[in-house]
Structures are given as C-alpha cells and as structure tokens.
Amino acid sequence: MTIKLDMVGIVVANMREALDFYRLLGFQIAETHNDDMHVEIDQEGVRLAFDKLEMAKGIYGSWEEPTGHRIELAFRCESREALDQLYAKIVHKGYVGYKEPWDAFWGQRYAIVQDPDGNLISLFV
Incomplete structure (x- = not known):
C-alpha cells in the first residue's frame, strides 16, 4: 500500500x-x-x-x-531578499511577525509569522 x-x-x-x-x-x-x-x-x-x-x-x-504548536507549514521563498521583503510586507499589513528573518545554523534563511488563527507559518530559502 x-x-x-x-x-x-x-x-x-x-x-x-x-x-x-x-x-x-x-x-x-x-x-x-x-x-x-x-x-x-x-x-x-x-x-x-x-x-x-x-x-x-x-x-x-x-x-x-487547540493550544501549542504541533505541525508546521513551511513555504519556500525564491531568494533571501524575497523572504525578507515578504516578512516585512506581512508585518506591515498588521500580522504577527513571530520571529524576524535570521540565518539559521543549518544554512537556511528563515522567518516565522503567525496567520490570523494563530498558526505559525515558516518562510525559508
């Protein structure tokens, strides 16, 4: 199966x-x-x-x-610049920027935002 x-x-x-x-x-x-x-x-x-x-x-x-964070939705961006711009656009529109873009130790550029229902959404490249 x-x-x-x-x-x-x-x-x-x-x-x-x-x-x-x-x-x-x-x-x-x-x-x-x-x-x-x-x-x-x-x-x-x-x-x-x-x-x-x-x-x-x-x-x-x-x-x-529900409470807590149990599953992640992660969306790949086209570039580091695209990720940074998208994060800024999301925060500018009033959504929660959970964690600003950073260079993760595993080599990716990463950021986390929150959707209107409290789900954490990862952005990466």
Missing part, C-alpha cells in the same frame, strides 16, 4: 481574514471565496484547504480550541 500527502486542512475562524493572509503569501484565491465554508487551492498536486470553524464542528461533532 502506498499513500501520498494530498491535502493539508486549516480550520479558520474568519474565512476572508484567513484567505487575505494566504493571498499575501502569494496564493491566487478569488475574492468570491471569502464567504465559503470550504476553500481549496492546489499547489502542484498538494491541496491546501480552509474550513470555517462551523464546518469543523459539524465534522468532528465539537471543537476545542
């Missing part, structure tokens, strides 16, 4: 706010999806999905607000 990662789902409190953040990262998501209960985008065969909190409650039967 072989399995393949097909989709990563993110539960969001406010679809428009969440999609605006991911648009800022560079994802092409039509504004017409701002009020949808479920939105998917395909990135070279792996889907990134967004579900409103109400939908998650219906699927799981209940919802307890």
